[in-house]
Amino acid sequence: MEIADVARVTEALAGVRRTASDGLAQWRYHGRLVARQLDNTHLVIRADFEYRDSIVRQFPVTFSIPARYARHMMVVADLESGEQGAIEDAIEAAWGLQRRAG
Numbered sequence: 001m002e003i004a005d006v007a008r009v010t011e012a013l014a015g016v017r018r019t020a021s022d023g024l025a026q027w028r029y030h031g032r033l034v035a036r037q038l039d040n041t042h043l044v045i046r047a048d049f050e051y052r053d054s055i056v057r058q059f060p061v062t063f064s065i066p067a068r069y070a071r072h073m074m075v076v077a078d079l080e081s082g083e084q085g086a087i088e089d090a091i092e093a094a095w096g097l098q099r100r101a102g
Contacts, residue, residue, distance in 0.1 A: 001079045001087055003037055009088050010035055013095045027091075032098040035091055041080040043087070046094040048073055059086045073097075 003025060010016055010027040016034055019026050024037040035045045047055070052075045056063045062082030063075050077087045 001082065001084045003040065003043075003079070005084070006035065006037070006043060006079070006087075006091070010091055010095075013092065015099070016095060029095055029098040030102050032102060034094045034098055038076065041078065043077045043079055044069070044074050045077055045087075045090045046073060046097055047075045047090060048097055051090075051093055051097075055086065055090060059083055062086050063090070 007018060007025065007027075011018055013029070013034070015029045016027050019028065024039075026036045027034045033046050035043050038044055052063075052065065052073065055075065056065060059082070061078065063077055063086070066076055069076065075090065077090060079087065
């Protein structure tokens with residue numbers, strides 16, 4: 001999966017807009033973070049703690065929780081070696097989470 005694929009999936013979600021900071025893409029639903037590019041092969045995705053723990057267990061090659069995100073509702077996806085369908089599902093879940101919060 002590449003950033004262009006992330007953009008295609010994320011920007012198809014109602015209310016999501018793409019912005020950039022320091023040359024890295026961010027996708028937000030009415031100002032609330034859905035996903036943010038960390039580098040060319042990693043994406044941080046908003047996720048509630050229960051969902052995050054579940055997808056890390058189910059897809060340990062795709063998702064991880066670096067120490068800096070342990071206390072935050074975020075998970076890191078490996079775009080290069082991760083499972084595309086699982087990443088797409090996580091993006092849609094993040095969008096749903098932000099829609100409910102708004």
